[in-house]
Amino acid sequence: MKLRELYTVLKDVLKEASESPGSEALSILSKVTSQTRERLLMNFEEEIDENVCQMAISLSKKRANGYPLQYITERCYFHGLELYVCEGVFVPRIETELLVDLALELIEERSFKVVADIGTGTGCIAIAIALESRCEVLATDVSERALETARRNIERYKVHVQLLKGAYLAPLRSVLDDVQLIVSNPPYVSTRAELPADVKKEPHEALFAGEDGLEFYRNFFSDPSLLARKTIIMEMSPEQEGPLRDLLKGLGTLTFLKDQFSRTRFFRLDVA
Numbered sequence: 001m002k003l004r005e006l007y008t009v010l011k012d013v014l015k016e017a018s019e020s021p022g023s024e025a026l027s028i029l030s031k032v033t034s035q036t037r038e039r040l041l042m043n044f045e046e047e048i049d050e051n052v053c054q055m056a057i058s059l060s061k062k063r064a065n066g067y068p069l070q071y072i073t074e075r076c077y078f079h080g081l082e083l084y085v086c087e088g089v090f091v092p093r094i095e096t097e098l099l100v101d102l103a104l105e106l107i108e109e110r111s112f113k114v115v116a117d118i119g120t121g122t123g124c125i126a127i128a129i130a131l132e133s134r135c136e137v138l139a140t141d142v143s144e145r146a147l148e149t150a151r152r153n154i155e156r157y158k159v160h161v162q163l164l165k166g167a168y169l170a171p172l173r174s175v176l177d178d179v180q181l182i183v184s185n186p187p188y189v190s191t192r193a194e195l196p197a198d199v200k201k202e203p204h205e206a207l208f209a210g211e212d213g214l215e216f217y218r219n220f221f222s223d224p225s226l227l228a229r230k231t232i233i234m235e236m237s238p239e240q241e242g243p244l245r246d247l248l249k250g251l252g253t254l255t256f257l258k259d260q261f262s263r264t265r266f267f268r269l270d271v272a
């Protein structure tokens with residue numbers, strides 16, 4: 001089959017499931033042929049090996065059934081970075097890019113020197129901050145798969161980010177005094193929520209935080225004495241503003257911030 005024909009077949013398989021079937025077809029072709037999209041576009045008349053065709057068609061079907069494209073291509077994009085990602089690790093979202101910008105502004109304004117990213121996943125937030133500031137960056141996760149992925153991305157960008165395994169503040173215990181800023185995009189989805197098919201393929205522990213989606217925050221802020229004189233910026237769901245106001249009452253100065261779609265998406269807590 002010629003590449004041109006294969007491209008049409010894939011686009012057809014993907015058209016129900018995807019908003020950009022042409023672009024996704026090219027991404028899948030790029031993965032199975034190990035060629036860049038630009039190169040593929042220049043070689044549309046080339047004959048493609050039957051095995052490669054079958055592989056591309058089967059991956060497109062998998063995608064059409066709701067498997068995330070990023071797990072197929074093992075690539076995702078965040079804050080101008082191209083990162084490795086694989087099944088078992090959360091795919092960074094565009095909203096979270098703003099969390100990085102908010103952190104960078106604060107780092108500059110307050111001359112913060114040590115930052116910790118809790119629940120780093122691919123390492124996206126930590127790597128973006130390490131590349132764009134002079135901070136010492138620590139990053140944690142409970143998931144070994146996430147830490148391996150973050151390690152790979154840290155090596156790719158040749159940045160210094162120290163990875164630590166464990167839940168909440170536990171892995172930071174020995175260095176916590178030095179940490180001035182904590183950033184996190186934690187799990188905050190309610191276990192009752194109905195999620196789109198592709199989101200459902202992402203790791204449970206990355207998304208869900210109990211029936212009300214607040215379990216991570218409740219545990220994280222359970223011992224406020226650990227957070228004295230620190231600033232914390234976290235991502236949240238827009239519906240959690242009220243419950244978070246209650247949960248964080250009395251802990252410090254609380255500010256809610258919007259994402260690029262004008263939805264309340266982050267809070268900043270300055271603990272006295």
Ligand code: SAM
Nearest residue numbers: 090092119120121141142143167168185205206
């Ligand atoms: N920071 C990444 C991003 O924005 O793309 C990943 C965010 S994902 C929504 C949440 C991450 O937190 C997952 O990688 C998950 O393994 C990790 N995680 C879940 N519970 C945790 C806990 N109690 N302590 C530390 N990390 C946790």
Ligand code: GLN
Nearest residue numbers: 185186187188189206207
């Ligand atoms: N925004 C994510 C979603 O698409 C949830 C992210 C999170 O729990 N941190 O469902």
